[in-house]
Structure formats: structure tokens, C-alpha cells
Amino acid sequence: MASYAIKGDFIWTEEPSRFRTMRNGYLVVDNGVIESLTEECPENYDIIDYSGHLIIPGLSDLHLHAPQYAYMGLYMDEELLAWLEKHTFPEEAKYGNIGYAEKAYTAFVKDLLSGPTTRLSAFGTIHTDSTLLLMRLLDEAGFYGFAGKVNMDRNSPDYLSEDTDVSISETIRFLDSAEGNIKPIITPRFIPSCSDKLLRKLGIIAKERNLPVQSHLDENLSEVEWVKELCPWSTSYSDAYDHFGLLGNTPTIMAHVVWPSDDEIALLSERDVFVAHAPSSNTNLSSGIAPVRKFMKNGVKTGLATDVSGGSSLSLFRVIQDAIGVSKLRWRIKDDSDSPLTTSEAFFLASKGGGAFFGKVGSFEAGFDADFSVLDESLINTPLDGLSVSERLEMYIYRAADKPVFAKYIKGKKVH
Amino acid sequence: MASYAIKGDFIWTEEPSRFRTMRNGYLVVDNGVIESLTEECPENYDIIDYSGHLIIPGLSDLHLHAPQYAYMGLYMDEELLAWLEKHTFPEEAKYGNIGYAEKAYTAFVKDLLSGPTTRLSAFGTIHTDSTLLLMRLLDEAGFYGFAGKVNMDRNSPDYLSEDTDVSISETIRFLDSAEGNIKPIITPRFIPSCSDKLLRKLGIIAKERNLPVQSHLDENLSEVEWVKELCPWSTSYSDAYDHFGLLGNTPTIMAHVVWPSDDEIALLSERDVFVAHAPSSNTNLSSGIAPVRKFMKNGVKTGLATDVSGGSSLSLFRVIQDAIGVSKLRWRIKDDSDSPLTTSEAFFLASKGGGAFFGKVGSFEAGFDADFSVLDESLINTPLDGLSVSERLEMYIYRAADKPVFAKYIKGKKVH
Numbered sequence: 001m002a003s004y005a006i007k008g009d010f011i012w013t014e015e016p017s018r019f020r021t022m023r024n025g026y027l028v029v030d031n032g033v034i035e036s037l038t039e040e041c042p043e044n045y046d047i048i049d050y051s052g053h054l055i056i057p058g059l060s061d062l063h064l065h066a067p068q069y070a071y072m073g074l075y076m077d078e079e080l081l082a083w084l085e086k087h088t089f090p091e092e093a094k095y096g097n098i099g100y101a102e103k104a105y106t107a108f109v110k111d112l113l114s115g116p117t118t119r120l121s122a123f124g125t126i127h128t129d130s131t132l133l134l135m136r137l138l139d140e141a142g143f144y145g146f147a148g149k150v151n152m153d154r155n156s157p158d159y160l161s162e163d164t165d166v167s168i169s170e171t172i173r174f175l176d177s178a179e180g181n182i183k184p185i186i187t188p189r190f191i192p193s194c195s196d197k198l199l200r201k202l203g204i205i206a207k208e209r210n211l212p213v214q215s216h217l218d219e220n221l222s223e224v225e226w227v228k229e230l231c232p233w234s235t236s237y238s239d240a241y242d243h244f245g246l247l248g249n250t251p252t253i254m255a256h257v258v259w260p261s262d263d264e265i266a267l268l269s270e271r272d273v274f275v276a277h278a279p280s281s282n283t284n285l286s287s288g289i290a291p292v293r294k295f296m297k298n299g300v301k302t303g304l305a306t307d308v309s310g311g312s313s314l315s316l317f318r319v320i321q322d323a324i325g326v327s328k329l330r331w332r333i334k335d336d337s338d339s340p341l342t343t344s345e346a347f348f349l350a351s352k353g354g355g356a357f358f359g360k361v362g363s364f365e366a367g368f369d370a371d372f373s374v375l376d377e378s379l380i381n382t383p384l385d386g387l388s389v390s391e392r393l394e395m396y397i398y399r400a401a402d403k404p405v406f407a408k409y410i411k412g413k414k415v416h
Numbered sequence: 417m418a419s420y421a422i423k424g425d426f427i428w429t430e431e432p433s434r435f436r437t438m439r440n441g442y443l444v445v446d447n448g449v450i451e452s453l454t455e456e457c458p459e460n461y462d463i464i465d466y467s468g469h470l471i472i473p474g475l476s477d478l479h480l481h482a483p484q485y486a487y488m489g490l491y492m493d494e495e496l497l498a499w500l501e502k503h504t505f506p507e508e509a510k511y512g513n514i515g516y517a518e519k520a521y522t523a524f525v526k527d528l529l530s531g532p533t534t535r536l537s538a539f540g541t542i543h544t545d546s547t548l549l550l551m552r553l554l555d556e557a558g559f560y561g562f563a564g565k566v567n568m569d570r571n572s573p574d575y576l577s578e579d580t581d582v583s584i585s586e587t588i589r590f591l592d593s594a595e596g597n598i599k600p601i602i603t604p605r606f607i608p609s610c611s612d613k614l615l616r617k618l619g620i621i622a623k624e625r626n627l628p629v630q631s632h633l634d635e636n637l638s639e640v641e642w643v644k645e646l647c648p649w650s651t652s653y654s655d656a657y658d659h660f661g662l663l664g665n666t667p668t669i670m671a672h673v674v675w676p677s678d679d680e681i682a683l684l685s686e687r688d689v690f691v692a693h694a695p696s697s698n699t700n701l702s703s704g705i706a707p708v709r710k711f712m713k714n715g716v717k718t719g720l721a722t723d724v725s726g727g728s729s730l731s732l733f734r735v736i737q738d739a740i741g742v743s744k745l746r747w748r749i750k751d752d753s754d755s756p757l758t759t760s761e762a763f764f765l766a767s768k769g770g771g772a773f774f775g776k777v778g779s780f781e782a783g784f785d786a787d788f789s790v791l792d793e794s795l796i797n798t799p800l801d802g803l804s805v806s807e808r809l810e811m812y813i814y815r816a817a818d819k820p821v822f823a824k825y826i827k828g829k830k831v832h
Binding site: 343 | 487489490491492493516519520522527700701702703704705729737741742746749756758759797800803810811812813814817819
């Protein structure tokens with residue numbers, strides 16, 4: 001069915017400052033693209049009737065590690081560097097076994113499909129074939145987005161480290177083999193795990209092939225110090241990526257950015273780098289609280305991210321909660337010049353804000369891709385009547401974050 | 417069935433520093449009390465077989481507002497005093513209607529029953545009959561604990577304020593009418609809403625009848641300032657309660673305690689006051705992060721609390737997550753002399769720590785009440801095998817916080 005109209009109660013954000021809503025509206029979809037959202041029942045369209053249901057735009061997860069889903073919610077008593085060494089690296093090594101990868105990635109995709117995420121940019125592992133498998137499973141489930149074979153050639157355990165030349169040749173093989181709607185993205189793990197030679201070469205590949213880039217930036221204080229030691233010539237962690245051609249020469253996502261200098265914020269803004277704000281993870285790994293209000297004030301493109309399994313839930317509703325929550329704590333105990341995020345602002349980051357990395361995604365404006373989720377409010381068990389559409393959404397975000405959505409469409413196709 | 421043995425995989429904390437576990441153990445229960453936890457199958461007992469299931473002690477919710485459940489997850493863009501005025505007071509006023517109270521409290525009890533909570537200390541509203549109804553519904557569902565008719569005779573809207581003498585006479589009627597396993601507790605809302613005369617009289621009633629007390633303390637900076645103005649003779653908010661005989665003359669719960677002075681911490685410790693730590697609420701209402709490590713170092717009795725609907729989930733698993741999370745943020749951005757809570761420490765606070773307010777509750781030691789929940793780990797969708805019992809619990813806490821428990825027993829009786 002290439003053309004149809006969806007009936008229901010719609011809520012979305014065109015700008016951060018406020019919700020837009022339409023009760024009993026019709027979302028007219030042509031070939032996977034939104035033609036209009038209207039109060040009049042359109043003629044000559046099949047109507048798919050979700051009357052009484054809340055319908056939200058697709059949410060985008062700008063940063064997560066698919067292989068870490070298997071142990072999501074474990075090992076939360078550590079900081080980043082110890083957590084990587086003791087738990088994450090041994091777990092990721094298992095994905096050298098394609099049979100294990102299939103079992104684990106299947107569980108991951110199943111869970112992701114039931115939630116509100118429609119777009120994602122995922123890390124795989126260093127293993128090319130497992131990462132291609134991940135992309136195939138996501139594509140078959142109906143997702144669009146990016147996934148990357150990870151590059152690591154230094155400061156990593158032998159069992160999860162590549163020879164520099166092999167890392168490059170496997171990246172080329174990965175890029176040449178990728179097909180389907182999950183596109184490849186250049187994915188150096190972070191500066192500590194990649195030699196200068198490897199980083200430089202990845203920057204060249206990204207530019208030559210016009211490929212997007214994703215990595216980690218300014219997550220943890222010890223990590224930031226380490227990068228200073230590894231790149232003594234750099235003025236900042238961001239400057240180090242920039243030096244290797246990995247900061248916005250092509251579309252770029254940098255995850256976390258908890259400890260940026262003002263100069264780094266200015267540089268990220270200038271280069272149109274997307275910050276993947278991952279408050280749940282930054283809390284779990286004791287990293288800190290990213291200055292999201294400063295990003296917004298300074299025009300840094302920003303979206304939300306689960307960062308599974310630094311984050312312990314695949315639900316972007318939970319990340320919305322946490323983005324609001326930590327912004328309140330930061331305002332109260334660290335910097336009262338940065339006001340907390342409102343519900344509409346956090347929702348904007350999760351929908352249209354992060355969605356912009358994938359094109360016209362995350363709103364109900366004409367010309368946007370028809371990504372949306374239909375919610376089941378019977379899950380929230382409230383005796384209250386007469387709530388407004390935006391009150392219904394706020395309540396859903398807090399009370400039903402980890403529950404399955406009622407239905408989900410990506411580029412107009414029903415996937416759940 | 418007065419005597420039986422429960423078979424399963426047990427995990428509990430006798431002290432904060434570590435988990436105890438027993439795989440394939442037998443919990444022997446006699447008349448609602450734990451006789452032993454043993455690896456040998458006991459003779460002459462009926463066996464209730466939950467093999468392969470994780471079994472945890474009952475968790476205690478030291479502070480929540482039952483009438484606020486209806487709008488849990490709404491109005492999270494406000495701080496405490498505005499939130500009370502604009503949203504909470506109008507909502508609580510509805511409980512003057514016993515029909516509304518029955519509908520709303522029934523939804524509350526239904527949700528509470530499906531989660532891991534076995535004991536609670538709840539606020540009702542100023543309405544005596546609605547609060548008695550709440551106690552009956554909780555009792556019929558099998559819960560034990562406390563609930564209080566709230567006292568408010570100043571700085572409150574007309575529609576939710578009592579004449580001082582009526583507040584006192586209604587309190588007496590409330591105390592004389594209460595029956596069942598949910599016992600009455602003296603419940604001045606907080607100092608700003610209660611006149612000196614009312615507070616003094618409540619202190620006398622508590623002492624004369626040997627009744628426990630619950631209230632709010634040091635939640636929000638504006639509230640603390642306000643109490644200074646209202647009680648200019650006091651050396652602190654705690655001292656003000658103490659002056660009225662409401663700080664540990666009888667068993668006492670004070671919720672929040674986000675902004676205590678060192679002297680207040682010493683006083684709370686000396687008076688054996690229980691602090692109800694409510695990290696989810698303290699985040700949602702931008703209150704701050706309570707110094708839980710300082711409470712533990714200074715011997716302040718501490719438990720966890722959802723504080724619905726400052727808190728936006730009825731699940732103490734979620735509160736465990738948040739207690740750990742905010743302690744990490746506090747350590748990172750405010751005071752690195754107070755180390756973050758570990759998983760076992762937060763679990764201890766939710767089980768044996770807060771349970772001590774209710775007697776011998778929250779552990780699998782002999783002589784403790786047989787309160788426990790059986791968990792359904794199929795909910796956590798992990799491909800990992802061979803996890804330890806404590807790893808299984810940690811994963812459950814993060815991945816299945818808001819999901820129903822498989823079975824729940826309170827004082828030996830199956831309630832869910």
C-alpha cells in the first residue's frame with residue numbers, strides 16, 4: 001500500500017520550545033513520505049484507523065553498541081576505562097564467532113523493534129562479517145540508519161586488536177560488502193584505541209567515499225587526560241579528531257561530549273557535528289552531565305542516544321526522562337546559568353533533533369519520511385480523564401518507557 | 417498453608433557491602449516467619465517449587481503519596497513549591513469525593529501489587545474517610561505498613577486546608593477508626609503547612625499513643641529558607657520538628673533530607689530517625705542529590721522511597737537504579753569524598769535498610785518475616801548464559817524494573 005492516511009491523535013515538535021498536537025487528525029502518506037497532516041478526512045485514501053491512540057514521530061538513537069546489548073544492565077559499578085577493559089572488550093570478542101553474533105544480534109533487533117526507535121547509528125565490533133550480519137538483520141526488520149565495523153589497533157587487548165593494515169583492508173571489505181538500508185559509517189572506536197596512521201587513513205577513506213563518521217568524544221575525565229598524552233600536539237580532544245580529518249568533513253556523530261571546552265563547543269558547532277547526548281550512560285558510568293543547554297545555545301546539532309550498554313535501556317523514552325533529569329541536577333548543583341530541559345525540548349532532541357542526521361526524519365511536517373509509532377495508553381493505568389494530548393505523552397514517557405509500542409512504521413512501512 | 421518451603425535461587429543482603437546468594441535453596445517458612453534458608457530439602461514440608469527463578473526479599477517503600485499515583489509522570493517541569501500549588505493540591509482535593517478516591521486508590525493498589533514492594537509508609541490526603549479506604553484496600557490486597565491522614569492548616573489553598581481544631585479532631589477519629597494491617601501514622605505534611613499549635617498537638621498525640629511519625633525534611637532549598645522564616649527560633653529544619661516532639665520520640669520517617677547540615681545529620685542519627693531517600697523524585701523536582709554516603713557513614717538509618725508522584729515510577733527497582741546513578745553524579749560533580757553506592761548497598765537500603773522500620777523485614781535471616789518476590793527472568797531477553805545469581809539480579813534491576821514480579825508473598829501469604 002503506497003498511499004494511505006493514518007487516523008489518530010498526533011503530537012510532534014517542529015522546534016524545541018513547544019509541542020504541536022492534532023486530535024483526530026489524518027496523516028497522509030505517499031510512497032513513504034508525509035504529504036500532509038490534516039483535520040479533514042482525505043478523499044481517495046485508505047484510512048488506517050488508530051483513533052484514540054497517541055501517534056508520535058519516529059525517534060532516532062544516535063549512538064549505541066549493538067554487541068553490548070547482550071549484557072545491558074550488568075557491570076554498572078565501574079567507570080569507563082575499567083569497564084571497557086574488564087567487561088566490554090571480553091564480551092565484544094565473542095562476536096568473532098558468527099553463530100554467537102547471530103543469536104545475540106537477533107535478540108537485540110527483536111527488542112529494538114518493539115520500542116519507539118526508527119533510526120539508529122550503531123557500533124558493531126572489529127569483526128567485519130558479524131557487523132555485516134547485524135546490518136542485514138536490522139535491514140530485514142525494516143530499520144534505516146548506519147552501522148560501523150569498529151577500528152582498534154592500539155591500547156586494546158590482543159584478542160580484540162587489529163594490525164593497522166588489516167584494520168584498513170577489513171574496512172574496505174566492509175564498505176564494499178555493505179548493502180540494504182543500513183548504510184556503512186566509518187567507526188574508529190576512539191582516539192586511545194586507534195593509531196595516528198589508522199586515524200589518518202580513516203579520515204581519507206571517509207572523504208574519498210563521502211562516508212559519515214562516528215566516534216566518542218570527551219566522555220570521561222581520565223579518557224580526556226589520556227588523549228592529551230597521546231596527542232600532545234593537539235589543543236583539545238576535538239582538535240585531535242579534526243587533525244585526522246574526522247570532525248565534520250563528512251556528516252559526523254560524536255557521542256557524549258560531557259567535558260568540552262568552550263572552544264570545542266564552538267568547533268563542533270562550526271563543523272555541523274552531531275552530538276549524541278547519552279545521559280543514561282553518562283550517569284551509569286559516572287562520567288558526568290553533558291552541557292546540553294550550552295549545545296543548544298551555541299547551535300550544536302544535538303540528538304539523544306541510549307549508548308547501550310553504558311545505557312541500560314534500549315528505550316529513547318527512558319533517555320528523554322534522563323536527559324530532563326540530569327539537566328535539572330546539573331542546573332541545581334553545578335551551573336544555574338543553564339536552565340533544565342523541558343519535556344518538549346527533550347522530545348525534540350529525540351525526534352527531529354537527532355533525526356536530522358538521517359534526513360527529513362522525526363516530525364509530521366510535509367516532506368518528512370513517514371516514521372512514526374502508535375502508542376498503547378492502556379499501559380499507563382491512570383484513573384484520570386480529560387488529559388490533553390501533550391499530558392498524555394508526558395505521562396506515557398514516564399510510565400511506559402520500557403513497554404512495547406502498539407504499532408510502528410518506518411518510511412511508511414509497518415514494521416511492528 | 418502455615419508451613420512450607422520455597423525452592424529457588426535466593427539473593428539478599430545482610431549488610432550493605434555484599435550480596436549473599438544460594439542457588440537451589442529452600443526457604444522454610446512457619447506461620448509467616450522464616451525459620452531457615454537451607455541447601456538441604458527439608459523433610460515434612462510442602463515444597464513450592466520456583467526452581468530457576470530468582471527470589472529476593474520484600475522491598476520497603478518508606479515514603480509515597482497514594483493520591484498522587486493518578487497523575488504520576490505528569491507536571492515534571494516544575495520545582496517543589498510551584499508543583500504543589502499548581503498541580504498537587506488541586507489533585508489531592510479530589511479525594512474529598514469518596515467515589516473518586518475508590519477509583520484512584522484501586523488503580524494504585526493494583527499497580528503496587530504487581531511490583532516488588534511488600535511494605536510501605538504512605539501519605540493519604542487530609543480526608544479521613546478516603547485515607548481509611550486506602551488502608552482497607554491495601555490491607556485487603558495483603559500489604560502491611562502505615563498510612564496517614566495528612567494534616568494541613570496553613571499556607572494551603574482554602575479547598576485543601578483544615579481548621580486547626582478540626583485537623584486535630586479528625587486525626588483522633590482517624591486513629592480510632594483505623595483497623596487491619598495498615599496501621600495509622602501521624603502525618604503533618606511539612607512545617608510550612610502546619611501551624612505551631614497543630615504540630616505541638618500532633619507531637620503530644622504521637623507520644624501519648626506511641627504512634628510513629630512521618631513528614632518531609634530538607635527537600636528543596638526554597639522550602640528550607642521558608643522554614644527558617646516560619647521558625648526563626650530554630651537552629652535548623654530538623655530542630656524545628658524536634659521542638660514540636662516530632663523527631664524520633666517515636667519511630668519517625670523523614671523523607672528526602674537533600675540539604676541537611678552536619679548538625680542535622682548528627683541529630684537524625686542520635687534520634688534513630690529513618691531517612692526515606694527518594695532519588696527519582698529529587699531529580700524530577702530539581703531538588704538535588706541527598707548525601708546518602710554521609711548518612712551511612714554517620715549511622716543514620718536509611719531506606720529508599722519512590723515518593724510517587726515526585727517520583728514517576730512505583731518500582732523500587734527503579735529507585736535502586738536512581739540511587740546508584742545520582743550517587744555517581746554527586747561523586748563526580750559535587751563531592752568526591754563520598755563514594756558512589758554499589759549495587760549491593762542500594763539493594764540493602766531497599767530491603768533490610770528500610771525494612772527495619774517495619775520490624776524484621778527485608779532479609780532471608782531466621783526470624784525475619786517471610787516477605788519475598790519471585791522474579792521472571794524471561795523478561796530480560798538476554799542471550800547470555802552462565803550468569804551468577806548476583807549478575808542475574810543486577811541485570812533484572814536495570815532491564816525489568818517496571819515489569820510485574822512473577823509471584824509475591826507478604827508475611828508468608830501469597831498476594832500476587
